[in-house]
Amino acid sequence: MRIDVVTIFPEYLEPLNVSLVGKARARGQLDVRLHDLRDWTHDRHRTVDDTPYGGGPGMVMKPEPWGEALDAVLAAGPSAGDGAPVLVVPTPSGRPFTQELAVELAARPWLIFTPARYEGIDRRVIDDYAERLDVREVSIGDYVLAGGEAPVLVMVEAVARLLPGVLGNAESHRDDSFAPGAMAGLLEGPVYTKPPEWRGRAVPEVLISGHHGRIGRWRRDEALRRTSTHRPDLVERCDPAALDKRDLATLAELGWEPGPDGRFGRASRPVEE
Ligand code: SAM
Numbered sequence: 001m002r003i004d005v006v007t008i009f010p011e012y013l014e015p016l017n018v019s020l021v022g023k024a025r026a027r028g029q030l031d032v033r034l035h036d037l038r039d040w041t042h043d044r045h046r047t048v049d050d051t052p053y054g055g056g057p058g059m060v061m062k063p064e065p066w067g068e069a070l071d072a073v074l075a076a077g078p079s080a081g082d083g084a085p086v087l088v089v090p091t092p093s094g095r096p097f098t099q100e101l102a103v104e105l106a107a108r109p110w111l112i113f114t115p116a117r118y119e120g121i122d123r124r125v126i127d128d129y130a131e132r133l134d135v136r137e138v139s140i141g142d143y144v145l146a147g148g149e150a151p152v153l154v155m156v157e158a159v160a161r162l163l164p165g166v167l168g169n170a171e172s173h174r175d176d177s178f179a180p181g182a183m184a185g186l187l188e189g190p191v192y193t194k195p196p197e198w199r200g201r202a203v204p205e206v207l208i209s210g211h212h213g214r215i216g217r218w219r220r221d222e223a224l225r226r227t228s229t230h231r232p233d234l235v236e237r238c239d240p241a242a243l244d245k246r247d248l249a250t251l252a253e254l255g256w257e258p259g260p261d262g263r264f265g266r267a268s269r270p271v272e273e
Helices: 010-017 019-026 063-074 099-106 123-130 149-160 170-175 212-230 232-237 245-253
Strands: 002-007 031-036 086-096 110-113 134-139 256-258 264-266
Touching (some): 002 010, 002 063, 010 019, 010 149, 031 063, 086 149, 099 149, 123 134, 232 264, 245 256
Parallel strands (some): 002 110, 086 110
Antiparallel strands (some): 256 264
């Protein structure tokens, strides 16, 4: 996969040389190219921002450097067909970045990220490229950061670990939180390693029982419990077809009941302790 990032802080993307993403780059599984937006400015101060039309606080990123930079990056590859890039625009006003979107992006050969600063990029840039490219405006969460570089690090790592051969054990994705399929998009439960006892705290007995059936059941129940507590919205959205009878019994204990459409909602009567 090829990834281009246009930014005024290429040095902020230094962590892309480290750990999983760094190794994927070194192995040639990921071709990451960083571009300094200021290379496409033409004034002495290398200006990338200006005051907003309509007034108000803050500055807005000028369209000209972005247009020239993106045209130059796009010229390096196909802009139509299967090889065409996806333009990923980090912004708090975008659609939420989810594991589902990470899976979708991981299947594409080329991603171009446009992390902004100030109050964001002049809208015309996004509108212009959206006429000829697949443009995704994406938010990594309901909070506002000072710039899009940290969101790019987040998204690149989430995508890179899904690329074939990047994770040592390809099975790891299957049990991850939000994984579709057997886990129905739920959160993963708690995990433990040696020693069997630490500070007087024992590992749950079932995990050292060697009984795979019981271990699998325990893990699923823990996943359901954690999801019910931390992310009830995921229980409401989960696909009932992915759940078995025991899952349904656990959810009922946790105070959930299926509605007429099969989707789960909180049981109307509080569950007695
Ligand atoms: N005024 C903008 C708003 O309220 O939507 C916020 C601009 S923010 C200070 C500057 C840049 O940081 C954004 O253009 C975007 O690139 C990035 N950014 C900040 N928060 C983000 C988030 N939650 N998700 C993705 N990108 C974000």
